[in-house]
Amino acid sequence: MNPNEYANLVSKLGLFGTYASTGNGMSFMSGKVSYIFGLVGPSICLDTACSSSLVAGHLAKSSIISGESNMSVVAGANAIVLFENTLLLHGLGALSLDGRCKTFDQEADGYGRGEGFAVMVFHGSVNELKDMDGIVVGSGVNHDGRSSGLTVPYGPAQQALIGEAVYESGLASLDYISTHGTGTSLGDPIEMSAIGQVLKKMQLDSSVVGAGAIKTLFGHTESTAGLAGLLLSSVVLSRSVNPPMKIRNINPYVADCLKDWVHGSIAMQNLPEMVRVAGSSSFGMSGINAHMVSALHRETADGVLLEGRICGDKKLFWTNMSCLPTSNNQLKSCPSYLLSFLFLHDTILYIFL
Numbered sequence: 001m002n003p004n005e006y007a008n009l010v011s012k013l014g015l016f017g018t019y020a021s022t023g024n025g026m027s028f029m030s031g032k033v034s035y036i037f038g039l040v041g042p043s044i045c046l047d048t049a050c051s052s053s054l055v056a057g058h059l060a061k062s063s064i065i066s067g068e069s070n071m072s073v074v075a076g077a078n079a080i081v082l083f084e085n086t087l088l089l090h091g092l093g094a095l096s097l098d099g100r101c102k103t104f105d106q107e108a109d110g111y112g113r114g115e116g117f118a119v120m121v122f123h124g125s126v127n128e129l130k131d132m133d134g135i136v137v138g139s140g141v142n143h144d145g146r147s148s149g150l151t152v153p154y155g156p157a158q159q160a161l162i163g164e165a166v167y168e169s170g171l172a173s174l175d176y177i178s179t180h181g182t183g184t185s186l187g188d189p190i191e192m193s194a195i196g197q198v199l200k201k202m203q204l205d206s207s208v209v210g211a212g213a214i215k216t217l218f219g220h221t222e223s224t225a226g227l228a229g230l231l232l233s234s235v236v237l238s239r240s241v242n243p244p245m246k247i248r249n250i251n252p253y254v255a256d257c258l259k260d261w262v263h264g265s266i267a268m269q270n271l272p273e274m275v276r277v278a279g280s281s282s283f284g285m286s287g288i289n290a291h292m293v294s295a296l297h298r299e300t301a302d303g304v305l306l307e308g309r310i311c312g313d314k315k316l317f318w319t320n321m322s323c324l325p326t327s328n329n330q331l332k333s334c335p336s337y338l339l340s341f342l343f344l345h346d347t348i349l350y351i352f353l
Contacts, residue, residue: 004029005081012082033073041069047223050180051141051284052076053118054226058139058290060122072122076224079115086113092151094285096183101220103181103213104188106251111182114219118227137277138169138293151285153187158194158289162279165291166198169277173202174209174293176236176278178229181213182220185251191281193257210236210275216246226282226290233278233294240275 007024010016022028026045034043042063048055053076060072080086089095096102096110142161144154166174180191199209214232215221221228236242276296283289 005079005085008084009081033075037073039073041072048288048290049284049286050182050220050222050225051282051286051288051290052223052226053228054230054280054282054290054292055141055284055288057120057122057226057230057292058141061136061139061292064122073119074122074227075117075119076221076227077117078222078224080113089113094151094184099219100246101181101183101213101215103179103183103216103245103247104192104251104254105183105247106249108183108185108188108251110184111215111220114215114221116218116221116224116228118224118231120227120230135295136292137171137295138165138167139291140165140168141288141290143289144287147287150287153190153283154287155190155194155197157287158191158281158283159197161289161291162194162198162281163201165279165293166202169293169295171277171293171295174199174277174279175275176210176212176233176242178233178236178278178280179211179213180225180229180281180283181215183213183215185253187283188251189253189257191283192254196257210242212236212242213245214243217243226280229282230280230292230294233280233292236275237278237294237296 004024004026010020010024017023022032026047030043030045033039034041044056044059046052046056046059053074056076057074060069060074063069063072086095094110096108096112099112101111102108140161142157142164144152144157147154147157177195179195181188195211212232214228215225218228232243278294280292280294281289282291
């Protein structure tokens with residue numbers, strides 16, 4: 001969670017009741033969920049700024065793989081209830097003037113704040129599950145270290161992180177990338193340059209790698225953004241559709257970052273013929289970055305089952321989301337589908353191990 005504006009509102013209004021502490025303290029957010037549902041494993045509330053929920057997903061996966069847990073619930077929540085944080089972010093020059101995320105667009109001038117809530121469940125048993133569509137085969141977390149600035153994106157750290165997550169997966173290429181893509185004139189070219197450097201080293205199965213940015217649809221949901229990006233990857237993998245990006249003209253600096261990638265091209269709207277492996281990035285303003293690699297759990301045309309070497313006999317699965325549209329035309333005409341699965345309790349995505 002980041003930030004806890006509701007707690008600040010309670011303090012601002014002077015509502016210091018008996019349960020003000022246990023009702024608003026960061027540690028109690030996850031603690032109350034464990035208490036209500038009887039969950040007895042590690043219960044942690046994270047704040048790494050924009051990367052919070054994907055970092056939580058990485059820790060949940062690691063907990064299950066190590067045998068510490070057999071199920072993990074990962075959630076991200078962001079609600080805007082006060083104006084002060086918006087003013088502070090504006091003072092940093094992080095926000096766009098029109099409140100929109102114009103990711104990879106030449107008019108990109110900052111991000112627009114968005115609200116959101118997302119939940120994923122990682123489970124340790126697949127015995128009773130059917131129609132499993134994918135596996136999480138690699139993930140990682142790192143920090144920019146001593147870079148050009150605390151809040152400034154750092155390309156070498158992003159490149160190293162994506163490369164390590166792909167290496168951990170045991171797979172040789174990516175077909176799709178759900179980018180962090182906040183829509184800043186500085187961050188977009190840095191991210192695409194890092195992606196291009198990683199792709200140059202891969203043996204790609206396709207000359208096209210799809211790319212998307214969910215922030216162009218809903219804004220930057222901050223602490224929820226990591227899971228929102230992972231949900232975007234899951235839609236692309238399970239439905240083979242790339243939700244439309246609201247982009248008019250590509251930022252020339254973004255295009256320039258990819259000019260020396262000789263293997264093929266980045267497709268902002270179209271997809272390779274078959275999307276089998278997808279990566280999801282989430283980079284925090286705190287310098288803490290996360291990336292997760294997902295793959296189809298289906299036999300390919302040559303009969304080879306995509307599996308990652310990291311998990312051994314354990315794999316992270318997710319179930320099919322039948323509530324989602326099955327074609328690009330349906331998605332373009334009904335963007336409310338995405339809005340529904342991001343915000344409504346009855347369309348939560350479950351991931352199983």
